[in-house]
Amino acid sequence: MKLKLISIKHWRKINKIDIHFNKLMLFLGQSIEGTNNVTSALSFAFNKTPIDKDDISKNCDYSQIKLIFIKDKKSYKLKIFINKDLSIKYFLKTNSDWKEISYSEYVDFIEQTPFIHIHGKKGGDFKEVASFFYNLLIKNPEKSKEIEKDLDNLYQEINLGHKNSEIYRYLFFQFIKKIALESLNKNRTLLGDATILFEEPELYLNPQKQRELYNYFIKLSNRGVNIYLKTFSSCFVGLKQYKSICITKQENEKISVLQTNKEIFQDDEIKSFNMNYWINPDRAELFFAKKVILVEGQTDKIVIPFLGKLLKVFRYDYSVIECGSKSTIPQFMVLLNNFKIPYVAVYDKDNHSWRTEEEIENSNKKNKQINSLAKENLGKAIPFENDIEEEIYNAHGERGSYKNKPFNALKYISEPGFTISKRLTKKIKDIYE
Known part of the structure; x- marks a missing residue:
């Protein structure tokens, strides 16, 4: 499934915003808090982080997150309604009417899209990251022996329990590079339609490596992977990819977003x-x-x-x-x-x-x-x-x-x-x- 739109209401400092999604998304902002509001809502909606009382906007009785997915040209709508007491209701719309579903039904639905949230300065979640890619790739018959070897090395290295985030980031860079290069001669990548929400991919990488990694992300997104980047580095932003850009702004304690889906240039322009x-x-x-x-x-x-x-x-x-x-x-x-x-x-x-x-x-x-x-x-x-x-x-x-x-x-x-x-x-x- 491909996420096409997320509508967020009364979430932290977000009153109401709609974000249209492409396969590559670049979340930018002058305020760290603004981009964090968006990525936290995404991570929660994909069942990767629990709800917290501070997630509901002050002076509001509820929060709501609505997502629209496309699969085989069919539209699926998921609505998550969070009450002030943190009780949650889930609704799914596949035809004309909304239907309330159970938590387990929600999990079954949302896990049709393999999703991983790679946090910014946290190093401890790389064991989860390694497990995600290991489980995603180990059964894929198209993977090469070289990728299988690198995957095993990555998994074993992270299982050693090192605390050095710099090593993890370097290992991940090399791994993404191999996956992207192997994908060049394929219509789809080995990662299928996985969704990667990656915060601050620029950490521990020099500018040259940042630009190289961004190039690999573009190659992966062109072949099916959904890449969502929260970045504060211009090395991860290309003028050509202006439709992928979503800018968060914070004014008067409220978050707004700016993006464009229009073709703003024509012909020779x-x-x-x-x-x-x-x-x-x-x-x-x-x-x-x-x-x-x-x-x-x-x-x-x-x-x-x-x-x-x-x-x-x-x-x-x-x-x-x-x-x-x-x-x-x-x-x-x-x-x-x-x-x-x-x-x-x-x-x-x-x-x-x-x-x-x-x-x-x-x-x-x-x-x-x-x-x-x-x-x-x-x-x-x-x-x-x-x-x-x-x-x-x-x-x-x-x-x-x-x-x-x-x-x-x-x-x-x-x-x-x-x-x-x-x-x-x-x-x-x-x-x-």
Whole structure:
């Protein structure tokens, strides 16, 4: 069975949210508590954690979790109703009517989907993890001798009872790698339609290993495994997988979620956006930012934070994202609009005196597009005249004066006698407000 939707009501700090599921899900958030509220509800619904009195929202008499599954194109709906006294009722809907079921019937239903919850900093649950994969794979006739050997080694190592979570994480990384590579020539993985809820997969892995593990998770999800990741690392987030992203936000002690299932790019935009990811995968950090500063190129990315620190307005929770060119800034604005992430788009007017009429006309079309996409109360656009070099040098540059721009610009503003103009000061403060 595949989980398609979970509806959570009165659970901890969640009043009511609906989350639509893909085979790969990326739970992100600026608040640890927000993502924990979601993953705890998931783990409870799959019968992996017991109910606690704190799971029911304050001043509420009940909590409710509703799940929709798809199996063989048929829909199954499961509802779990928790009273304030922690008594629980289970309901199943397979046709038109809800039917109350017993706890054992609920277990029989939910265990049709093999589910494992790999916690964050807890090392003790890896024996359970090893048992889960061992029982899932040991009877699978398609497994290779190498996988069988690795599985036995993993199981025996964890049964030794070591307390070192770093060793467990490394063993799990190697195991997932082997499973993913063996799956490349198969339509389905050896794990079938198992569901893995993995908290903070980045722990104890360097950035290179994090990106590698994320790649294996994508391969597994493409072949049937349901991978749900709670992460605070941009290495486990790809711009191409924007439909898998679910962002949790906490405001006024309430949790909300943001996600999109829409195709927000069309035709050449898709290719252009995917190329942006390959050129610089670090752009995925925008999903973790309190506010995003979109810029055209490296000079802006280097100079703007430097001037922000100089003016004492710099914010570490604001991310400066280099879009590659003015032409691709609109794509990032569309993405941020969909996820309701605050942003400012900083662009060059590019109306230099040395430009041709055709170049200026083309530039003005792009400027107009950027301004039209800025959503009120969410994003805004700030132009440089005609680029950031003219702003900091307070002089017009020539067409050939743009060699080694980032280094020369930084060198210039680093000099002790450098003074920021009033116009540029206002723009930098507007960017970081």
